[in-house]
Amino acid sequence: MAMFTVTLPGGRLWTPQFITAIDAEKCIGCGRCFKSCAHDVLQLMAVDEDGATIAIGEDDDDDDYEKKVMSIEHPENCVGCEACGRNCSKRCISFSAEKTEVYSLQIEANTATIAAASA
Numbered sequence: 561m562a563m564f565t566v567t568l569p570g571g572r573l574w575t576p577q578f579i580t581a582i583d584a585e586k587c588i589g590c591g592r593c594f595k596s597c598a599h600d601v602l603q604l605m606a607v608d609e610d611g612a613t614i615a616i617g618e619d620d621d622d623d624d625y626e627k628k629v630m631s632i633e634h635p636e637n638c639v640g641c642e643a644c645g646r647n648c649s650k651r652c653i654s655f656s657a658e659k660t661e662v663y664s665l666q667i668e669a670n671t672a673t674i675a676a677a678s679a
């Protein structure tokens with residue numbers, strides 16, 4: 561696990577807090593966190609009647625789902641700014657200063673996908 565501390569131009573130390581989880585029970589799928597993030601980390605998903613998290617189709621209606629929830633699609637892109645959390649009125653986003661296992665797993669999955677595509 562890695563931890564980063566950055567010295568800002570004014571001399572202050574800043575420790576990024578990376579996104580680690582979104583509480584799907586609390587999330588209302590409002591999209592405010594998505595609009596706050598400039599780093600392609602988040603993806604709005606849907607929950608079907610069986611409780612499974614599924615992708616949203618272009619032609620789908622809101623009535624097709626039980627609810628919408630935000631998911632962490634690319635955790636490896638997170639820069640730890642916490643803008644998403646500050647804009648979440650439901651306080652359902654968690655952060656950590658450490659790049660934990662979720663990042664390693666995502667990076668491994670992406671690397672495998674790239675390798676398969678270029679084979």
Ligand code: SF4
Nearest residue numbers: 597638639641642644
């Ligand atoms: S902490 Fe910043 S970079 Fe990471 S998901 Fe939230 S808004 Fe995006």
Ligand code: SF4
Nearest residue numbers: 587588590591593648
């Ligand atoms: S701002 Fe909070 S409640 Fe809204 S979609 Fe993001 S995580 Fe869910």
